[in-house]
Amino acid sequence: MQPIYLDYNATTPVDPVVAEAMQPYILQHYGNPSSTHAYGRAAREAVEGARTQVASLLGCSATEVVFTGGGSESNNTVLKGVAYTYRHKGQHIITSAIEHPAIINPCRFLEQQGVRVTYLPVDRTGMVDADEVRRALTPQTILISIMHANNEVGTLQPIADISRMAHAHGVLVHTDAAQSVGKIPTLVDELGVDFLSVAGHKVYAPKGIGALYMRAGVGLEPLIHGAGHESGRRAGTENVIFAVGLGKACEVAQADLPRYQRDVRQLRDLFWQELDKRFGDRVVLNGHAEQCLPNTLHINFRGVIGAELLEKLPELAASTGSACHAGEITLSSVLEAMQIPAELGRGAVRFSLGRYTARQDIEQAVALITRIF
Numbered sequence: 001m002q003p004i005y006l007d008y009n010a011t012t013p014v015d016p017v018v019a020e021a022m023q024p025y026i027l028q029h030y031g032n033p034s035s036t037h038a039y040g041r042a043a044r045e046a047v048e049g050a051r052t053q054v055a056s057l058l059g060c061s062a063t064e065v066v067f068t069g070g071g072s073e074s075n076n077t078v079l080k081g082v083a084y085t086y087r088h089k090g091q092h093i094i095t096s097a098i099e100h101p102a103i104i105n106p107c108r109f110l111e112q113q114g115v116r117v118t119y120l121p122v123d124r125t126g127m128v129d130a131d132e133v134r135r136a137l138t139p140q141t142i143l144i145s146i147m148h149a150n151n152e153v154g155t156l157q158p159i160a161d162i163s164r165m166a167h168a169h170g171v172l173v174h175t176d177a178a179q180s181v182g183k184i185p186t187l188v189d190e191l192g193v194d195f196l197s198v199a200g201h202k203v204y205a206p207k208g209i210g211a212l213y214m215r216a217g218v219g220l221e222p223l224i225h226g227a228g229h230e231s232g233r234r235a236g237t238e239n240v241i242f243a244v245g246l247g248k249a250c251e252v253a254q255a256d257l258p259r260y261q262r263d264v265r266q267l268r269d270l271f272w273q274e275l276d277k278r279f280g281d282r283v284v285l286n287g288h289a290e291q292c293l294p295n296t297l298h299i300n301f302r303g304v305i306g307a308e309l310l311e312k313l314p315e316l317a318a319s320t321g322s323a324c325h326a327g328e329i330t331l332s333s334v335l336e337a338m339q340i341p342a343e344l345g346r347g348a349v350r351f352s353l354g355r356y357t358a359r360q361d362i363e364q365a366v367a368l369i370t371r372i373f
């Protein structure tokens with residue numbers, strides 16, 4: 001028996017429909033999209049078609065979508081690009097303490113270059129307070145970068161409120177939407193952002209492809225200089241095969257969004273109810289009860305260590321929120337920022353459901369956990 005996969009926030013399998021769409025571009029349509037002959041034109045059409053599919057999911061114009069090598073590259077492009085391009089305007093960036101390393105580490109790098117970075121705290125549910133963002137603003141602030149949904153606990157951030165307030169002060173807004181794209185609506189005009197990062201492998205496309213939404217008219221020095229690909233915003237011959245995959249994945253995600261939000265949420269809720277019924281106060285839900293990704297269930301199992309629990313459950317593929325180094329248990333930076341007490345957070349496990357999770361998977365997972373906890 002294959003382990004039950006409950007780690008969709010780590011990565012998703014490639015959807016067979018996505019794999020099928022990519023197939024002709026592996027062996028048949030191998031032209032360079034910059035070439036003007038028939039081979040090149042076929043590749044160009046494919047890339048531009050894919051760009052339109054991504055744009056449709058984000059509710060933006062295709063010209064505002066840049067293909068990248070993934071969520072990390074999209075994030076780096078924005079942080080380093082804004083810091084460089086707007087350095088004469090100011091040198092202050094606001095972010096949060098619960099961002100993915102693909103935000104935290106470029107910020108740390110920028111700090112070494114003299115940029116000041118404010119890492120905002122979060123409350124016990126893992127949420128940033130929009131008022132705190134406002135209070136952190138200075139005349140030097142050039143960018144606010146707050147994730148749309150947290151990868152560990154799933155808490156959704158008040159991005160629309162933050163954008164409204166930021167724009168009133170002439171400050172650019174970026175959101176890392178790697179975890180929310182395809183799970184909840186991610187329309188850029190509703191969120192009001194200037195930049196939004198997409199990671200292909202969280203939305204049933206392959207690993208190593210992503211996209212960046214850049215609002216029309218907002219100029220940015222690119223991360224990768226070279227020939228003028230992607231309208232001069234990201235050099236390098238386009239990854240035609242993977243761009244086609246990401247485009248198809250976005251099309252499928254858009255069509256599936258209402259069902260996903262309903263059915264996956266229902267299974268996630270069932271999972272929690274069953275655990276709650278069996279274990280009562282031995283299990284504690286982390287994150288926000290409502291403002292949460294529909295697929296994410298983050299639980300502290302009292303009196304155990306998350307990693308040890310999962311070791312005893314090889315039939316389940318999930319993630320833990322604590323790490324063991326030389327006998328010392330350390331909580332993830334997200335749980336620390338949420339001020340989860342160490343004795344609780346040691347038992348943290350993240351279950352993340354997805355497109356292929358069935359009711360039977362959840363029932364089996366509950367039975368397996370019951371047997372050992």
Ligand SMILES: Cc1ncc(COP(=O)(O)O)c(C=O)c1O
Binds near residue numbers: 009010147149176208
């Ligand atoms: C919130 C968030 N941002 C960024 C990334 C990085 O994306 P990628 O792996 O495509 O570089 C991830 C992936 O784990 C993520 O969860």
